Amino acid sequence: MTRTEAIALELLAGMKGAGALPVAADILQPAETLLDLYGEDIRARAYVTHDPALGEMMLRPDFTVPVVQAHMKGGAEPARYCYSGPVFRKQEHAGGRAREYLQVGYEVFARNDPARADAEVFALFARLLGEYDLRPMTGDIGILKAAVAGLRTSERRKAALMRHIWRPKRFRALLERMGGHGPLAEARTELVAQLRAQPADALMQEAGQMVGLRSNSEIEARIATLLEDAQTPPIPQEQVSALEKILSLAAPARDGLTTMRAQNWAALAPALDRLEARLDALDAAGIDSATLPFEASFGRTTMEYYDGFVFGFLSARDDLPPVATGGRYDALTAVLGQGRAIPAVGGVIRPATLAALEGAQ
Amino acid sequence: MTVLLGVPSKGRLMEKTFDWFAERGVSLKRTGEAREYAGAVEGVAGVKLVLLSASEIPRELAAGRIHLGVTGSDLVREELADWAATVVALAPMGFGHADLIVAVPKAWVDVETLDDLDAVASAFRAQHGFRLRIATKYHRLVRDYLRAHGVADYQLVDSQGATEGTVKNLTAEAIADITSTGETLRANHLKILRDPPVHCSQATLFAARGAEWGVGADAMRAFCAQLGVPLPDALLHNA
Numbered sequence: 001m002t003r004t005e006a007i008a009l010e011l012l013a014g015m016k017g018a019g020a021l022p023v024a025a026d027i028l029q030p031a032e033t034l035l036d037l038y039g040e041d042i043r044a045r046a047y048v049t050h051d052p053a054l055g056e057m058m059l060r061p062d063f064t065v066p067v068v069q070a071h072m073k074g075g076a077e078p079a080r081y082c083y084s085g086p087v088f089r090k091q092e093h094a095g096g097r098a099r100e101y102l103q104v105g106y107e108v109f110a111r112n113d114p115a116r117a118d119a120e121v122f123a124l125f126a127r128l129l130g131e132y133d134l135r136p137m138t139g140d141i142g143i144l145k146a147a148v149a150g151l152r153t154s155e156r157r158k159a160a161l162m163r164h165i166w167r168p169k170r171f172r173a174l175l176e177r178m179g180g181h182g183p184l185a186e187a188r189t190e191l192v193a194q195l196r197a198q199p200a201d202a203l204m205q206e207a208g209q210m211v212g213l214r215s216n217s218e219i220e221a222r223i224a225t226l227l228e229d230a231q232t233p234p235i236p237q238e239q240v241s242a243l244e245k246i247l248s249l250a251a252p253a254r255d256g257l258t259t260m261r262a263q264n265w266a267a268l269a270p271a272l273d274r275l276e277a278r279l280d281a282l283d284a285a286g287i288d289s290a291t292l293p294f295e296a297s298f299g300r301t302t303m304e305y306y307d308g309f310v311f312g313f314l315s316a317r318d319d320l321p322p323v324a325t326g327g328r329y330d331a332l333t334a335v336l337g338q339g340r341a342i343p344a345v346g347g348v349i350r351p352a353t354l355a356a357l358e359g360a361q
Numbered sequence: 362m363t364v365l366l367g368v369p370s371k372g373r374l375m376e377k378t379f380d381w382f383a384e385r386g387v388s389l390k391r392t393g394e395a396r397e398y399a400g401a402v403e404g405v406a407g408v409k410l411v412l413l414s415a416s417e418i419p420r421e422l423a424a425g426r427i428h429l430g431v432t433g434s435d436l437v438r439e440e441l442a443d444w445a446a447t448v449v450a451l452a453p454m455g456f457g458h459a460d461l462i463v464a465v466p467k468a469w470v471d472v473e474t475l476d477d478l479d480a481v482a483s484a485f486r487a488q489h490g491f492r493l494r495i496a497t498k499y500h501r502l503v504r505d506y507l508r509a510h511g512v513a514d515y516q517l518v519d520s521q522g523a524t525e526g527t528v529k530n531l532t533a534e535a536i537a538d539i540t541s542t543g544e545t546l547r548a549n550h551l552k553i554l555r556d557p558p559v560h561c562s563q564a565t566l567f568a569a570r571g572a573e574w575g576v577g578a579d580a581m582r583a584f585c586a587q588l589g590v591p592l593p594d595a596l597l598h599n600a
């Protein structure tokens with residue numbers, strides 16, 4: 001047995017000891033579910049193969065989707081699951097990171113006391129990884145969502161920003177446009193001027209033959225949306241600044257909470273209450289929230305489906321991937337549950353990274 | 362050992378390539394009977410001509426089976442993951458210009474930019490229950506481009522030819538394809554988005570980083586000097 005496999009077994013035993021039920025998942029997963037969830041980008045990261053009868057399949061890029069699906073088919077509540085097995089990720093560079101590696105994970109599905117479930121997962125990971133020299137990091141996508149929801153602007157604009165919360169560059173460009181600045185705002189002004197010049201049906205008539213599935217009424221509906229949006233005042237600069245202050249916040253968790261409270265942004269209060277409850281639960285679980293690192297934007301680029309608490313355990317070696325990552329993904333269970341949903345939080349550990357760290361010691 | 366130069370085996374691309382080398386004092390020609398893919402090089406020593414399909418040249422370069430190759434920069438970027446680590450673009454050759462662009466129906470009077478396309482993709486998915494389809498054969502280039510611009514809720518559908526017709530045939534809502542004049546697009550009631558193209562392609566002389574340069578290094582230096590093409594130091598590192 002390799003050291004990586006031995007570490008994986010130890011981790012899995014620790015998770016079982018915490019009350020988790022071991023689960024297995026197929027390596028071949030239907031591509032459609034993953035594509036609908038993650039979008040076309042997943043093709044660049046997951047191996048796609050073809051089954052003569054079932055169509056496109058993917059080598060599982062992670063366990064989250066199959067574990068959630070298995071739970072939604074009739075798991076007990078609350079439920080704790082653990083697993084260990086290889087996952088597969090395409091790499092564009094010939095050297096690059098591992099294409100196939102072991103993941104050991106722990107997931108909690110529980111309706112009550114999300115703060116305690118968050119703390120349970122983080123504290124378990126902290127304990128399992130205790131003998132390694134790692135830097136923990138935490139964040140909270142829920143606060144970012146609350147900040148977007150709390151902007152004084154149209155619901156449509158908030159929805160557009162919310163859709164791109166996990167794409168920081170696009171998010172920033174949208175925010176800039178909605179503030180009335182930048183190249184996107186200019187292009188938009190021109191487009192609106194064209195659309196105002198004539199009624200929609202005349203414009204389409206002039207443009208020539210209608211081809212494709214997108215209908216006249218869909219085009220007319222978007223024109224109406226664009227004209228309405230043009231009447232919406234720009235998002236006030238002080239709101240943009242308040243949002244950016246949140247996005248750039250990096251501090252010990254308790255101090256971060258105090259800083260965000262001091263912004264006196266009423267719309268954030270419920271999310272900050274949830275953060276405070278989580279920090280209390282972490283303290284109760286033996287994690288010192290006064291020193292725990294917190295970055296409000298942590299997890300924005302790498303953990304697309306997380307929508308609340310996010311965390312990671314990182315080594316000092318920048319040639320190695322994070323040792324562990326995790327977070328809360330309540331919305332994902334709703335998408336996969338076809339109408340049913342259950343709050344869920346979990347995370348994964350890469351035993352190969354731990355083995356590499358041991359080798360370096 | 363000689364330097365193997367891969368050149369497109371037929372059509373305008375071959376002729377223009379021959380012209381480009383001729384202007385630099387190197388004569389490339391096909392030999393034997395008209396249908397035989399054999400060639401000769403005159404005006405420089407130690408270089409051998411290999412006639413290949415333009416679309417195979419990226420792969421041959423990546424495998425190091427040819428040292429030099431002439432092909433479109435679009436093909437190299439599409440076919441080779443991490444292309445810059447695999448080949449060196451020695452010289453853009455000034456012909457074979459074509460832009461890889463994204464086009465949508467002209468009737469979409471509400472769409473001019475990728476910003477619009479992204480908004481439409483979101484609404485389209487909500488309305489139709491599937492992700493907006495973009496037909497292309499340039500999957501890697503287009504996916505990277507759309508990701509860099511933060512477009513979501515789309516899917517790429519493969520189209521190896523007559524891509525401009527896919528919208529009318531209802532197998533795609535938009536396309537990403539190579540165009541030089543835009544005429545086929547217009548004839549198919551499509552218009553190009555206003556953003557910069559996915560890629561501006563032209564015929565380019567590439568060198569394979571992974572080829573065995575060995576005793577070919579001297580011939581390569583002489584060849585580059587003859588062509589007036591700068592030779593990157595790193596290229597002959599395994600010579």
